Amino acid sequence: MDMKRFLMMLVLAKGAGVFAQSRVNIVPKPVTVNELQGDFTISPSTKLVVDSKGLDSDAAYFNDYLQQFYGFKLPLAAKGSKGAIVLSSGKIKGKYEGAYHLNISTKAVKIEGDNATGVFYALQSLIQLLPVPTGGPAMASGATGSFGALNVPCAHIEDEPRFAYRGLHLDVGRHFFGPAFIKKYLDLMSHYKYNTFHWHLTEDQGWRIEIKRYPLLTQVGSQRKETMIAKDFNPYQGDGTPYGGFYTQDEIRDIVKYASALHITIIPEIEMPGHSVAALAAYPYLGCTGGPYEVDTKWGVMDDIYCAGNDSVFTFVENVLDEVMNLFPSKYIHIGGDEAPKTRWKTCPKCQKRIHDLGLKDEEGLQSYFIGRIEKYLNSKGRSIIGWDEILEGGLAPNATVMSWRGEEGGIAAAQQQHNVVMTPGKWLYFDHYQADPKTEPLAIGGFLPVDTVYSYEPQSAKLTEDQKGYVIGAQGNVWTEYIATTDYCEYMVYPRALALSEVLWTPKEQKNYADFLTRAKTQQEKLLKLWNVHYAPQIFQ
Ligand code: ACM
Ligand code: ZN
Numbered sequence: 001m002d003m004k005r006f007l008m009m010l011v012l013a014k015g016a017g018v019f020a021q022s023r024v025n026i027v028p029k030p031v032t033v034n035e036l037q038g039d040f041t042i043s044p045s046t047k048l049v050v051d052s053k054g055l056d057s058d059a060a061y062f063n064d065y066l067q068q069f070y071g072f073k074l075p076l077a078a079k080g081s082k083g084a085i086v087l088s089s090g091k092i093k094g095k096y097e098g099a100y101h102l103n104i105s106t107k108a109v110k111i112e113g114d115n116a117t118g119v120f121y122a123l124q125s126l127i128q129l130l131p132v133p134t135g136g137p138a139m140a141s142g143a144t145g146s147f148g149a150l151n152v153p154c155a156h157i158e159d160e161p162r163f164a165y166r167g168l169h170l171d172v173g174r175h176f177f178g179p180a181f182i183k184k185y186l187d188l189m190s191h192y193k194y195n196t197f198h199w200h201l202t203e204d205q206g207w208r209i210e211i212k213r214y215p216l217l218t219q220v221g222s223q224r225k226e227t228m229i230a231k232d233f234n235p236y237q238g239d240g241t242p243y244g245g246f247y248t249q250d251e252i253r254d255i256v257k258y259a260s261a262l263h264i265t266i267i268p269e270i271e272m273p274g275h276s277v278a279a280l281a282a283y284p285y286l287g288c289t290g291g292p293y294e295v296d297t298k299w300g301v302m303d304d305i306y307c308a309g310n311d312s313v314f315t316f317v318e319n320v321l322d323e324v325m326n327l328f329p330s331k332y333i334h335i336g337g338d339e340a341p342k343t344r345w346k347t348c349p350k351c352q353k354r355i356h357d358l359g360l361k362d363e364e365g366l367q368s369y370f371i372g373r374i375e376k377y378l379n380s381k382g383r384s385i386i387g388w389d390e391i392l393e394g395g396l397a398p399n400a401t402v403m404s405w406r407g408e409e410g411g412i413a414a415a416q417q418q419h420n421v422v423m424t425p426g427k428w429l430y431f432d433h434y435q436a437d438p439k440t441e442p443l444a445i446g447g448f449l450p451v452d453t454v455y456s457y458e459p460q461s462a463k464l465t466e467d468q469k470g471y472v473i474g475a476q477g478n479v480w481t482e483y484i485a486t487t488d489y490c491e492y493m494v495y496p497r498a499l500a501l502s503e504v505l506w507t508p509k510e511q512k513n514y515a516d517f518l519t520r521a522k523t524q525q526e527k528l529l530k531l532w533n534v535h536y537a538p539q540i541f542q
Helices: 003-015 056-070 116-129 136-141 179-191 249-261 277-282 311-327 343-347 349-358 363-380 409-416 451-455 487-494 497-506 514-531
Strands: 032-042 048-050 085-089 100-104 109-113 150-159 165-171 196-200 265-272 332-336 384-388 401-404 421-423 472-477
Touching: 048 056, 056 085, 056 116, 085 116, 100 116, 109 116, 116 150, 116 179, 116 514, 165 179, 165 497, 179 196, 179 249, 179 487, 196 472, 249 265, 249 311, 265 311, 265 363, 311 332, 311 363, 332 363, 343 349, 343 363, 349 363, 363 384, 401 409, 409 421, 451 497, 451 514, 472 497, 487 497, 497 514
Parallel strands: 048 085, 085 109, 165 196, 165 472, 196 265, 265 332, 332 384, 384 401, 401 421, 421 472
Antiparallel strands: 032 150, 100 109, 100 150
């Protein structure tokens, strides 16, 4: 066969998908990958060179990863060392933070990041290229050199994120997940280049963050006397078992620091004016009726919310937020705003007096006043608010970012008003929904969200103009835990759907391809999920 015919056959074979499997199976798919011949071999004597300031913690991260899963660390060496993995930053720049070049030749691995974040993401891509020990997490206790030489395929990768905000959320109010699991959640997020963890810390069924000034928030508010048995909602049936838990401020500081080393920002959510029954149970003066209240034992939307006519409620909320801001350096503070029935406000003399005195239109106007007053306070401290899309009702606070959850409509309306938007619509991004036939699945809240539906999501709605699309800063998967009581089930609901979303958030739209995603997932990602001891849902790998 002549050369021309042979090359033509190769082209056809590649087009038909019968070409040799790619050796680069990274998720999220990088912007450009040029696969090259040969391998670079990482062994315990391979040197690690930190060639720019501010990368020591990223080098240490990579070494800790090698130690944990392969049983060795690389010696740090001076610039100019031969055969090394070289980390440097500052010479390239992408549209958003996190751009990197990863150049793997048979002789060296060269990493160039926009800054430490880009270098960290290059290391995450390199981690996904390492051969995966089949022993799984048992390797963690492996002796030095037990996995002596790691071959990674030569390639030139240039990469950067599509969106600035790449989020996962976790509700620790309905069920509490301790610090060790939160760290694992963050570890996994960082492998898939997520940069924002939305930590939903307060709920009707539990207040989970220690606030020094108000000790009853955790002494009373973090405990419920029992939990409804999910299948017996009507009539109500409780399990008779007390349930509780909270994070101390020391634990929170430790987790915030841990996240920062993974280049993840934590946005705390303190819910207001609704979903606040646990706080009312602790301090009944915060409610319209004065109580008494009990930390809720059943799921749903509760009529008892903070009183918007009582100035001491604002003093309380501001004092709580002071401590929250001390713990969390994030630009954004999430103030909730969703599912706040106006039942109590309609009959509360204080709330009605406020509406009358300020000439507000109605109770929606009062909610808008509540959120606006808190926004002003947080803005005065240099922070910005994010709220669920209900904060549009009665008028949006001037600088608020909207999290669109009931659909995309709230996000579209906010972008049209030139407000930033994070898309989290239930139909595509609620990871508490079923991902397979409910008959074959553990009990979930409802819905149906298989992995391919997550993958198909496009955050920048076609209903927006090009300018308005720029206000959609990203998207997020939400993990509500009414029916998620264990860490294993939580991982099952998040993985692999979080892999699909990572590609929505990172990979250029025109390069997304579900069949290709599935191939990479099956070839490499399932092995990694096993290595990382993730209790993932198996369907797409079968
Ligand atoms: C929500 O799911 N209530 C924001
Ligand atoms: Zn009131």
